[in-house]
Amino acid sequence: MNEREVWSRAGAAGGGEEGEPGAAAVRRVSLATALRDYGIYFALVVLVIYFSLAVPQFRTTDNALLILLQVSTIGIIAIGMTFTILTAGIDLSVGSLLAVAGMFSGVFAQKDPTTLNVFLALALPIFIGLLGGMINGLVIAGAGVNPLIVTLGTLTAFRGFIVWYRVNPIYDLQPYYRIIGQGSIGPVPIPVIILLLMTVAAYIILNYTRYGRYVYVVGGNPEAARAAGINVPLMIFSVYVISGFCVGLSALIFTSRLMAAQAISGQDFNLQAIAAAVVGGASLFGGRGKITNTIVGALIMGVLFNGLVMLNVPAPIQQMIIGVIIIAAVWLDGILRQRRH
Amino acid sequence: MSSGAAPPDGIVVRMRQITKIFPGTVAVNRVDLDIRAGEIHGVVGENGAGKSTLMRVLAGLYPDYTGDIEIGGQVVRLTNPRQARELGVALVHQELSLVPELTVADNIFLGREPYARIPGLISRSAAEAQARGLLRDIGIHLNPAAKVDRLSVAERQLVEIAKGVSLNPRVLILDEPTSSLTYQEIRELFRVIRGLAAKGTAIVYISHKLDEVFAVADRVTVLRDGHRVATAPIMEWTEAGLIQAMVGRDLSTLFPRSEVEVRDVRLEVRHLGRRGAFRHISFQVRGGEVVGLYGLIGSGRSEVAEAIYGLTPADEGEILVDGMSVLIRTPRDAISHGIAMTPEDRRLRGLVSMLSLRTNLSLRALRLLSRLGFVDQSRERAEVDRMIHALGIRTVSQTTEVANLSGGTQQKVVIGRWLMVPPKVLILDEPTRGIDVGAKAEVHAIIDGLAGDGLAVLLISSELPEILGMSDRILVMKNGTLGDEFSRREATEERIMAVAAGLTVAGKA
Numbered sequence: 001m002n003e004r005e006v007w008s009r010a011g012a013a014g015g016g017e018e019g020e021p022g023a024a025a026v027r028r029v030s031l032a033t034a035l036r037d038y039g040i041y042f043a044l045v046v047l048v049i050y051f052s053l054a055v056p057q058f059r060t061t062d063n064a065l066l067i068l069l070q071v072s073t074i075g076i077i078a079i080g081m082t083f084t085i086l087t088a089g090i091d092l093s094v095g096s097l098l099a100v101a102g103m104f105s106g107v108f109a110q111k112d113p114t115t116l117n118v119f120l121a122l123a124l125p126i127f128i129g130l131l132g133g134m135i136n137g138l139v140i141a142g143a144g145v146n147p148l149i150v151t152l153g154t155l156t157a158f159r160g161f162i163v164w165y166r167v168n169p170i171y172d173l174q175p176y177y178r179i180i181g182q183g184s185i186g187p188v189p190i191p192v193i194i195l196l197l198m199t200v201a202a203y204i205i206l207n208y209t210r211y212g213r214y215v216y217v218v219g220g221n222p223e224a225a226r227a228a229g230i231n232v233p234l235m236i237f238s239v240y241v242i243s244g245f246c247v248g249l250s251a252l253i254f255t256s257r258l259m260a261a262q263a264i265s266g267q268d269f270n271l272q273a274i275a276a277a278v279v280g281g282a283s284l285f286g287g288r289g290k291i292t293n294t295i296v297g298a299l300i301m302g303v304l305f306n307g308l309v310m311l312n313v314p315a316p317i318q319q320m321i322i323g324v325i326i327i328a329a330v331w332l333d334g335i336l337r338q339r340r341h
Numbered sequence: 342m343s344s345g346a347a348p349p350d351g352i353v354v355r356m357r358q359i360t361k362i363f364p365g366t367v368a369v370n371r372v373d374l375d376i377r378a379g380e381i382h383g384v385v386g387e388n389g390a391g392k393s394t395l396m397r398v399l400a401g402l403y404p405d406y407t408g409d410i411e412i413g414g415q416v417v418r419l420t421n422p423r424q425a426r427e428l429g430v431a432l433v434h435q436e437l438s439l440v441p442e443l444t445v446a447d448n449i450f451l452g453r454e455p456y457a458r459i460p461g462l463i464s465r466s467a468a469e470a471q472a473r474g475l476l477r478d479i480g481i482h483l484n485p486a487a488k489v490d491r492l493s494v495a496e497r498q499l500v501e502i503a504k505g506v507s508l509n510p511r512v513l514i515l516d517e518p519t520s521s522l523t524y525q526e527i528r529e530l531f532r533v534i535r536g537l538a539a540k541g542t543a544i545v546y547i548s549h550k551l552d553e554v555f556a557v558a559d560r561v562t563v564l565r566d567g568h569r570v571a572t573a574p575i576m577e578w579t580e581a582g583l584i585q586a587m588v589g590r591d592l593s594t595l596f597p598r599s600e601v602e603v604r605d606v607r608l609e610v611r612h613l614g615r616r617g618a619f620r621h622i623s624f625q626v627r628g629g630e631v632v633g634l635y636g637l638i639g640s641g642r643s644e645v646a647e648a649i650y651g652l653t654p655a656d657e658g659e660i661l662v663d664g665m666s667v668l669i670r671t672p673r674d675a676i677s678h679g680i681a682m683t684p685e686d687r688r689l690r691g692l693v694s695m696l697s698l699r700t701n702l703s704l705r706a707l708r709l710l711s712r713l714g715f716v717d718q719s720r721e722r723a724e725v726d727r728m729i730h731a732l733g734i735r736t737v738s739q740t741t742e743v744a745n746l747s748g749g750t751q752q753k754v755v756i757g758r759w760l761m762v763p764p765k766v767l768i769l770d771e772p773t774r775g776i777d778v779g780a781k782a783e784v785h786a787i788i789d790g791l792a793g794d795g796l797a798v799l800l801i802s803s804e805l806p807e808i809l810g811m812s813d814r815i816l817v818m819k820n821g822t823l824g825d826e827f828s829r830r831e832a833t834e835e836r837i838m839a840v841a842a843g844l845t846v847a848g849k850a
Contacts, residue, residue, distance in 0.1 A: 210711045220693035227690045229676040
């Protein structure tokens with residue numbers, strides 16, 4: 001369990017596991033903290049209630065599952081993004097890398113379903129994601145170039161590469177390939193299950209493992225991390241590999257769901273994933289952020305998008321609303337944080 | 342904004358019943374204070390005693406104070422810094438607030454640039470000419486056209502003071518002005534402020550360092566827990582009396598060094614050197630021993646420690662731990678050989694301030710507290726709890742963010758991190774910098790206890806009383822070399838300073 005979660009959980013319960021004094025001042029602090037940490041859940045609930053009342057077809061199970069399905073691609077990328085942001089980094093290249101990984105997946109998904117082709121169609125995107133992440137990580141951690149610049153560069157370079165490699169989309173993918181993006185177990189779409197598993201895995205890594213602890217420490221104060229004997233470059237490298245892995249997985253789901261591989265896929269996925277993380281309260285300065293909040297951030301974006309479509313809000317207006325909401329969320333988070341100190 | 346004639350009684354600022362409340366604490370509680378023209382008024386107290394807060398009220402930074410303030414015989418209600426400046430109160434900040442990319446002159450006149458003849462443009466030459474005159478008047482030898490990022494910390498401090506003086510204030514407030522200055526630079530600073538006082542400016546000198554207060558102040562006010570304890574001319578104070586007034590208790594055991602049986606050599610360095618920093622450094626530290634490493638800033642003492650710990654590795658010489666030669670290129674290497682080090686700047690290199698006390702304390706021990714990469718959280722809690730009790734760390738809970746802890750508590754966290762897995766050698770770089778007197782004594786007691794447990798301790802400090810009080814042996818560095826070594830018995834402040842400052846007097850008896 002993350003320390004801030006322990007703190008707020010203790011606060012929310014009105015008593016502490018470590019025997020906090022019951023002073024009113026302490027309780028007030030805990031309340032503010034609870035509001036800060038759970039404000040985003042509150043926002044999601046308010047949105048859901050609002051759309052449920054405003055649009056009858058919003059409050060159906062099918063629509064709920066649809067939202068989850070739509071969120072899953074970005075959600076998985078946002079998980080990787082959260083790792084990079086926690087180390088005070090960023091990965092702008094995710095959308096381009098998704099196009100590269102998806103295209104190579106599609107190339108083999110189009111071919112006869114021999115064992116090798118099926119294996120490549122499923123494994124290659126993951127491998128390419130890892131490779132792209134390693135390229136980012138090597139330059140950032142090894143050469144010490146600013147992650148914003150490096151991933152801005154690979155954002156362009158990856159996109160250029162895949163458009164050069166194959167500008168025409170691949171549509172005629174083999175039917176088996178459909179299962180990952182469009183299949184479901186019971187009523188639950190497989191992408192949603194993958195998102196859930198990834199969330200649980202990331203949650204466990206960040207909150208229960210030494211590696212996760214080091215991610216926060218490296219992001220919070222890299223100098224102190226180095227002085228404490230942590231291999232900082234290796235840690236930095238690793239988060240970009242994790243981000244790449246998430247992108248590869250997401251590319252597989254995305255290509256399968258669309259049953260199409262396109263060089264232009266994922267154009268603004270980087271911005272959506274970053275938005276999910278920061279709406280979830282992750283600090284771009286590193287050391288602060290939670291995986292659960294990132295997922296809730298992604299859900300808020302998904303619910304907004306879905307609800308606004310149902311309200312027949314024109315797409316440009318939707319974009320404006322979502323833009324304003326991103327800024328407002330981060331502004332509010334800052335206010336709540338300040339109030340505590 | 343000119344220093345009008347001082348009132349007949351010489352009192353330029355009269356503060357009565359000043360109270361300032363922050364959420365949860367009364368930072369300043371009904372304090373009366375008079376400041377006279379031409380005096381250097383020392384304001385001392387532990388961290389959190391309210392000295393900076395009181396002066397920030399006077400500088401107009403806290404409009405929500407209660408109480409009465411008279412400046413130059415005129416009753417005023419201070420609501421903003423600009424108003425205070427115009428009334429003749431200049432505050433030189435604790436943290437440097439210069440723009441490094443600009444020149445000395447630009448910084449001095451920042452926001453008040455002299456205009457050129459062409460409307461809308463500012464005149465750099467006029468600013469430089471004015472700055473040159475100002476610097477000459479107050480006896481600071483700096484080129485007004487120099488860029489601030491080329492200046493040393495001490496020179497920047499002088500620019501800050503010049504900036505304050507350029508307002509031609511009645512009262513110049515200096516908040517901990519010497520925290521990063523060397524001995525000579527401090528003397529230079531004292532010369533400058535004595536000159537200003539002689540011209541009639543009242544100087545308020547806020548400091549932790551009592552020797553400085555004794556060296557420079559005419560009168561001293563002691564604050565404790567937001568209250569004023571006493572104000573008296575410096576002649577009437579003794580150091581012990583001042584400390585007692587600050588902490589409200591007798592600290593005769595300020596440096597409680599106990600006799601310890603010295604054991605085998607744990608750390609030895611032979612002919613250690615790094616180009617441009619230090620050379621030919623050889624010494625030993627035995628188990629149970631505290632060896633003090635003293636030197637002025639720039640003497641290379643911190644660099645030696647950083648080399649032993651692998652932060653910036655040495656390029657020649659040898660490091661031995663328990664008689665075995667070891668190669669140390671990174672902190673990881675040092676840690677694996679049982680060397681621990683607390684950094685000079687705990688916020689920069691020690692703490693992860695937005696994370697919890699628990700995370701910060703257990704960081705070093707995490708490897709031992711986890712199995713297959715998973716942290717054993719209940720064991721972690723128990724071990725952290727043990728350390729909290731062992732070091733007397735005051736905190737609400739293990740999950741408190743370290744940013745919310747006091748300086749002394751933070752320092753204990755940094756030390757405690759290294760004790761979670763007992764090291765062989767502990768290097769402490771300025772372990773009591775910026776922490777209050779009470780916490781200092783506690784840190785000293787901890788160091789004493791660690792040596793008692795057989796640890797080899799290398800203590801770096803720029804405070805001579807601390808070095809003298811804590812060390813069994815004292816190494817003095819000068820210009821990157823080891824100047825001399827003194828035993829506890831033969832060391833005196835004068836002898837050490839003579840070696841460190843490169844004077845020809847004294848030396849060993």
